[in-house]
Amino acid sequence: MQGSSLVIREDVRMYSVDFSDERIRELITWYVKSLQRAIDEIWENMEWKYDFKRRYAKVRIPVIPRNKEFKKYLRDKLMKDNPYTKHWVDAVIRTAYSIMENWRKRYVKGMARKKKPTVKRRFARCKITLMKVDYSRKTIRITLKPYEYIEVSYANQWFSKRIDEWKVGGVVLKDDRVLIPFKKENTYRVNREIAWDCNEKTIDGFSPQMGFVQVDLRKLITARIRYQEKRSRIQSLMKRKPKSARKLWEKYSRRERNVCRDIERKIAIEIVNAFPNTLHIFEKLNKQKMISKRKNKNKNLRKRVARISWINIIREVEMRAPVKKVDPYFTSKTCPLCGYVNKDLRGQVFECPRCGWxxxxxxxxxxxxxxxxxxxxxxxxxxYRVVTKRMIHSGKVWMRRGSGVTQIGGETNEMLPNERGDEAGVPQSLHRQIKAYVG
Ligand SMILES: [Zn+2]
Structure with missing residues (x-):
């Protein structure tokens, strides 16, 4: 078996501090307007070129202008009637470029239309050069104009203890609050790996050190579907009573977010606590797992709903443990022994027509x-270097912990009686939490 290794990673945690100031609202108004102007300029100066390196060279691809002349022109234009320090103009330009680059990537992949991005939300992204952080007083001084500052304090906040010795990154100003990213380089010891496959009702793990693990998601997915159904019922009310319908809609959306986020966080914490010193491997979910059109509507809804939760759970795990992501293509349809891709695989069992796996x-x-x-x-x-015969025959190992979220519940008698449910009871030996389940 392998020894342990170290994973060094820069962690970022975003916290929000209530803050309200007329000058910030004015700044945001200017920022959003300038940002849109910068986007307009970049859009108009974009070139559309054929890219012959690509397979589909018939489609023209946008090229974002990045030369010195254009950047100078853009900067000069934004500097006109700008009451703020020039760093704010640079902050605007930087954000405009990142919005455009984002759009371009999505457009090239066919995920966005050929339509100029518009700034819809009110915010101002601050550059680190505009900030001075006093770590002993826990305050951030932000320059607005030459010799004009505002000071934001993050002392005595609920998260203060969590970010001791973390460094402050570029903040985002909103009308009523300030979002502060805290950064820190953390070192994680890793002596085990689990690869997780996200499914509609479960997250299924494989680890060469432990075998198969399964986390139950049914409670979470039912909650999501319940709210989804509630909202679709409200949608039918939209025409008759738009105002009250909108209010209800927002109420249920908020509730869904809170309820589900809470369950997702708990699941993530349980996963991280049950498997300490572990590298968690997930599929990249931005490359959407194919949702087939042939299948019925309900099933697609369930899958879409589950997808939101997977993304959130992965993010929550990522905040607490090292995570690696891999491309998702055909992971359930490929034979790991001979490489055969069984494209019309149906049902719960993978069967390789070539080698019989x-x-x-x-x-x-x-x-x-x-x-x-x-x-x-x-x-x-x-x-056979990673999968032993014993693993295959012992089947799944259910993961079961206190909150009941990850319990598989009801379906099988092979479960252990509930042992200590407290969070501190991180396994000394894994045999105590998990049990071989002959599948
Ligand atoms: Zn095979």
């Missing part, structure tokens, strides 16, 4: 995700 499709996916992370191509050689 047969296993639950979710387990199969988690094995593939693990191999992908390692950079191992499918082959019996690498496969």
């Amino acid at each position: 047969r296993i639950d499709r979710q387990k199969n996916a988690s094995i593939n995700i693990y191999l992908k992370m390692k950079g191992f191509p499918p082959s019996p050689n690498t496969f």
Whole structure:
């Protein structure tokens, strides 16, 4: 078995501090207007070129202007009638470029239309050069105009203890609050890896050190669907009573967010606590897992709903433990032994028509995700280096912890009676939390 290694990572935590000042509202008004002007300029000066390196060279691709002349022109234009320090203009330009670059990437992938981005939200992204942080007093001084400052304090906040010795990054100003990112380089010891496959009702893990693990999501997904249904019922009310419908809609959206975020956070904490010193491997979910149109509507809804939760859970795990992400293509349909891709796989069991490998499709996916992370191509050689016969035959290991969120519940008698449910009871030996379940 492998020894342990260290993962060094810069962690960022975003916290919000209530803050309200007329000068900030004025600044935001200027910022948003200038930002839109900068976007307009970049948009108009964009070139559309054929890219022959691409497969679909017939489509023209936007090229964002980045030369010195254009940047100078843009800066000079924004400097006119600008009451703030020039660093604010640079902050605007930087944000405009990142919005445009984002749009461009999405456009090239076919995810965005050929439509100029518009700034809809009121905010102002501050550059670190406009800030002076006093770590002993826990205050941030932000320059507005030459010799004009505002001071934001983050002392005595509920999160103060969590960000001791963390460095402050560029803040985002809103009308009624300031969002402060705190950064710190953290070192994690890793002596075990789990590859997780996200499914509609479960998250299924595979670890060469432990075998198969399963986390139950049903409670969470039912909650999400319940709110989704509530909101779709409100939608039918929209025409008759738009005002009250909108209010209800917002109320349920907020409630869904709070309720589900809470469950998602708990699940993430349980995963991290049950498997300390672990590198968690997930699929990249921005490359959307294919949702087939042939399938029925309900199933697609369930999948979409689950997707929101996966993204949130992964983010919550990421805040607490090292995470690595791999490309999601065909992870459940590929044979990890011979590499055959079974594209019309149906049902719960993966079966390889070429070599006869047969296993639950979710387990199969988690094995593939693990191999992908390692950079191992499918082959019996690498496969048997990480998957032992015992693992295959012992089936799943259910993960069960206190809050009941991750319990598999009801379905099987093979569960352990509830042991200590307290969070501090991180396993000394894993046998105490998890139990082999003959699947
Ligand atoms: Zn095969």
